[in-house]
Amino acid sequence: MNTHQQLMRDTIVSNYSGKNRYDLIIIGAGLSGLACGLLWQKNTSGMKTLIIEKNSYPGGYSTAYEKGGYVFETTQLFPDITDILDYLEIDLPLKRYENNFMRRLVVHGDTVDEYKIPAGSEHFTAYLTETFPGDAEKIRALMQYSVDLFAQVRKLKANATLMDNLGTLLRAPKVIANLNRTYSELLDKFGITDTRLREVMETFTSFSGVPSDRASAILATGAMLSSMTRCFRPLGFFDEYPAKLARKYQSLEGEILFNSEVERIETNNGVVTGIKLRNNPDSIRAEKIITTIDPMRAMHDLVGDENLPPEYVKKLKGTIMSPSSINVALGLDDGIDMTKLDLDYPYNVVSTGLGTAENLFDEFLSGDHGFSGDCFHVAVICPSLTTGAKNTVTIRSTPWALNGWKELRETDYEKYRNKKEQWADFLIGIAEKYFIPDLTKHIVVKDIATPATYARYSGSPTGSIYDIASLVTQFGPKRIPMKTPVHNLYQPKFAHGLYGTMMGAVQVIDLILHRRFNGGNSLFVPKK
Ligand SMILES: Cc1cc2nc3c(=O)[nH]c(=O)nc-3n(C[C@H](O)[C@H](O)[C@H](O)COP(=O)(O)OP(=O)(O)OC[C@H]3O[C@@H](n4cnc5c(N)ncnc54)[C@H](O)[C@@H]3O)c2cc1C
Incomplete structure (x- = not known):
């Protein structure tokens, strides 16, 4: 082919x-x-x-x-853009993720908590109240507030005039109330203190590669509701x-x-x-x-x-600017049946527990990275389950700083290659342990993107994604x-x-x- x-x-x-x-x-x-x-x-x-x-x-x-001989993709999903595609007369065959939105694993030492987050805010609310019955009332209140907040975001004007801003006070009071609120603070407001429940909710700020104690509550709520309510990817590449x-x-x-x-x-x-x-x-x-x-x-x-x-x-x-990433794209042989591995979600995410995102982001801000066997946040995606092409898996990790990657690539390519192989092995190990048994045995092609790759490809001085x-x-x-x-x-x-x-x-x-x-x-x- x-x-x-x-x-x-x-x-x-x-x-x-x-x-x-x-x-x-x-x-x-x-x-x-x-x-x-x-x-x-x-x-x-x-x-x-x-x-x-x-x-x-x-x-x-x-x-x-x-x-x-394998086709790899960079991006993996988007919320509903069908209205604008219709308006633009773009006929893009799409797969809609109707049932499940995310398979989420949280590692606490030797135990792993697994959540299968359904698509749609009502299903998600029901799932959360069932999983955390002691917090059912708080969850309902938070989700209702989130839906209302997101509805008010839709009423905002862009490039607002003074009159628009006055109108916003009336039309979107929840937006005003949350302008300076972080997503952590929003969870606090609803008394969400259960560590495990917070771990699930804070998953959504990781979409933007920032931790919940710094992420905008409005943006995180928007990202959560818009992606989980109607989530798509192209049927083709x-x-x-x-x-x-x-x-x-x-x-x-x-x-x-x-x-x-x-x-x-x-x-x-x-x-x-x-x-x-x-x-x-x-x-x-x-x-x-x-x-x-x-x-x-x-x-x-x-x-x-x-x-x-x-x-x-x-x-x-x-x-x-936002962080950079290390991404490992793998082409696998056909000795592995990907359809049997329960991976057909927009996202399969595994991370260590609460505090991981904060730690990783602090290290990124200091120009370094915080990834280790005890601290990681990794997404595993299987595009070939949709495209029907030869088996592919993408393993994505963020946040990484550009620090040193670009210079190393330019001054000592051999060392750069060893370093990227080393981190790719680390990420493959995580994917193998938590999602795809024997993954290593099936790898035919491996392509590793580092922060230096993103900087070179996009022209971003920080390799921001x-x-x-x-x-x-x-x-x-x-x-x-x-x-x-x-x-x-x-x-x-x-x-x-x-x-x-x-x-x-x-x-x-x-x-x-x-x-x-x-x-x-x-x-x-x-x-x-
Ligand atoms: C690995 C990865 C996975 C992602 N996954 C998702 C996802 O699943 N869902 C999602 O919603 N978003 C995802 N994103 C983010 C999403 O891809 C970006 O937000 C979006 O594509 C940005 O589009 P853009 O046109 O604004 O910028 P870019 O895509 O960066 O486009 C800018 C263009 O400008 C060109 N350019 C740069 N400098 C110059 C110059 N001086 N002269 C001429 N041309 C120049 C670049 O070559 C590039 O083509 C992902 C990003 C990455 C990197």
Whole structure:
């Protein structure tokens, strides 16, 4: 089987016409950039639009690749984006996880607690009250509050005006009440003190790679409810999603230029004027620019601190980007029957007990990592159970700091390879112990991504995999705004994940179009 032929990402090619002036330039052809381009083309006419991408295909972090005859994917699931896909006329066959949302193991020394978390908030509430009957009332109260809070989030306006903020006081009081609350504090508010119950609930902050005592309660609640209520992945490989966005965008006369790295965002007196590509002396002029790359790279390096107000530079410098990851992708022989292993969940997660996320995150902040046999948080995913291709398993661990990985790769590749093999063995050992007996015996192909891989691939100076960290201290009005201090330069990068990227695109295009497309709403509102 020539699996390479199956990758749709490679069917999308540059259609740059060579113009030197555009109405809109978008930097990056990840899902943010593609969604921005497509929404813009759909809601304007006759515009000259160019997406510039340094890689040779679209998708950014959301992609698939082939190695040794196996197809591996980076991303694994997303909450409900069907409305926006319908609006964009993207026909992406999806698998919906109807029954189970997560298989969760928590290790306490020699004992392992297992939870099979069902999909849907009502099922989840029922499951929790059955599992923790002594806390049934508290659980019901917390879940009802979470559902109400999430409903109020849907009423928020993006890029809010003073009037919007006044309206929020009336329409979304729970959002206001939780703006500065961490997810731990939300659990405290409902008197959730049982250690094991907290371990289950705090699973949801780990989606964003931050611990519950720092994660925004609103974001964690949103991540929990939006993913568990309606959770999807493509039926085919993940690269189909960006490939279809790219094809549709090109069909609406949008242009893409691949293999081209933007080296400079040019400004004049605080107004954006164009970009300059690496190894190309000529500028391409643009009326407006949207950057969808790591904000530290875009603003500090491409715009340059000297072209930004000092208070903005200070805010940027104080912003914590999300952690990086070590990811092990395995191709397995067909001597193993994956369907018999109870692994067909969006997530299979194993970690050590309460305090693990805090410890790992503190180590990450100090520039190191806290992984050991007594402290770990690892997800195991089996994409081939959906795609039907040859057996694949992905083992993912976060948080890791970039610290040292990049230098080691550049200065002593042999040592770098040994180090990554060593951590891959550690992660494979965990997957084998808790989920896939005899895993090691079945490995045919192994591909290991380290923080250096993520930094190189995405251009993020910290190898961050979820944009700006979703800490309560840099959430909502405290985040870096989408409208940058450079006139006509926009940056829809504030929320992690595929759902966040689509909503970021909705918000920024709506902002540029003076709310003509989505009425200023923070989430997509389908037209009736
Ligand atoms: C291993 C992994 C697993 C994940 N799993 C999930 C998941 O299951 N569900 C989920 O919701 N989210 C997941 N995420 C997060 C999700 O993939 C990202 O939030 C999302 O894809 C970000 O899209 P983006 O377009 O904003 O950024 P990116 O995907 O980073 O796209 C930015 C693009 O810009 C390009 N670029 C960078 N610098 C330049 C430059 N100077 N010039 C030109 N081009 C440039 C890059 O090559 C890239 O293509 C995962 C991320 C990783 C890394």
